[in-house]
Amino acid sequence: xxxxxxxxxxxxxxxxxxVAALTDHALTQxxxxxxxxxxxxxxxxxxxxxxxxxxxxxxxxxxxxxxxSDGGYSAGPSMSIGLPLFDRNQARRAGAGAQLLRADALVNxxxxxxxxxxxxxxxRLRLTRTNVxxxxxxxxxxxxxxxxxxxxxxxxxxxxxxxxxxxxxxEFDAWREHAETLEQYWIQRIHLAMISAxxxxxxxxxxxxxxxxxxxxxxxxxxxx
Numbered sequence: 001x002x003x004x005x006x007x008x009x010x011x012x013x014x015x016x017x018x019v020a021a022l023t024d025h026a027l028t029q030x031x032x033x034x035x036x037x038x039x040x041x042x043x044x045x046x047x048x049x050x051x052x053x054x055x056x057x058x059x060x061x062x063x064x065x066x067x068x069s070d071g072g073y074s075a076g077p078s079m080s081i082g083l084p085l086f087d088r089n090q091a092r093r094a095g096a097g098a099q100l101l102r103a104d105a106l107v108n109x110x111x112x113x114x115x116x117x118x119x120x121x122x123x124r125l126r127l128t129r130t131n132v133x134x135x136x137x138x139x140x141x142x143x144x145x146x147x148x149x150x151x152x153x154x155x156x157x158x159x160x161x162x163x164x165x166x167x168x169x170x171e172f173d174a175w176r177e178h179a180e181t182l183e184q185y186w187i188q189r190i191h192l193a194m195i196s197a198x199x200x201x202x203x204x205x206x207x208x209x210x211x212x213x214x215x216x217x218x219x220x221x222x223x224x225x
Contacts, residue, residue, distance in 0.1 A: 008182050011132055017122045022196040026114050029197040033110045040103035047096040114195070121192045128185045135178040143171035 027033065150167040153159035193200050 008179070008186060011129060011182075011185070015129070017125065017192075019119050019122050022122070022192070022198060023115060023118050025198055026118065026196040027111060030110075030114070031197075033107070033114075036103070036107045036110055040100070040107050043096065043100040043103040047093070047100045050093040050096045117195060118192070121188065121195060125185065125188045125192055128181060128188055132178065132181050132185055135174060135181060140171070140174045140178060143167070143174050147171050 147164075147167050150159055150164045154161065154164045190200065192198075
C-alpha cells in the first residue's frame with residue numbers, strides 16, 4: 001500500500017517551466033491524442049478506398065465452365081464487375097468523407113486545447129509559486145517578528161494578553177494561508193503534469209515543517225505581577 005506524506009513538499013529549487021517543450025511532448029505522448037490520430041488515419045484509408053473504387057460495387061472472380069459443341073467441356077477464369085445504374089457508392093463515399101471530417105475536427109480540437117491550456121496552467125502555477133514565496137519570505141517572518149516584539153512588551157507589562165494572543169493568531173493565520181497556497185501549488189503542478197503527459201520529478205524537496213500550537217504556547221512565558 002502506498003503511504004502518502006503527512007506534510008507537503010517545499011517548492012522545487014530553480015523550477016523552469018518550458019511551455020514549448022511541454023506542448024511538444026504532450027502532442028506526441030498524450031494517449032487520447034494518439035488514439036484520435038489513429039482514428040483519423042483509418043478514416044483517411046477508408047475514404048481513399050471508396051474514392052479508388054468509384055461506382056464499382058461488386059467484383060466477382062471465379063472459373064467458368066462451358067460445354068462445347070462436340071460434347072466436351074472447357075474451363076477458364078472469369079471476372080465480372082458490377083456497374084449499377086442507380087447505386088454508384090455515393091452513400092459509402094459520403095459516409096467515409098463525413099467520418100474523416102469528424103476525425104480531423106477531433107484531432108484539431110485536441111491540439112488546440114493543449115496549445116491554449118498548457119500556457120494558462122503554467123502561468124497560474126508561476127503566480128501561485130510567487131504567492132507561496134511571498135508568504136515564506138515576507139508575510140510569515142513579519143508576523144514572527146511581531147509576535148516576538150509583542151511577547152517582550154507583554155513581559156514588561158507594556159501589552160495585555162489579548163494583544164499578544166491576537167498577534168499569535170495572525171501568525172498562525174499566515175501559516176494556514178501558506179499551507180493552503182502550497183497545497184494549491186502542488187495540485188496545479190500535478191494537473192500540469194497530467195495535461196502535458198510529463199511525470200513529476202522523482203526527487204521532491206524536503207517537507208515543510210509547520211509550527212505546532214503547543215510549541216508556540218511554550219515560548220510565551222507569563223510574567224509575575
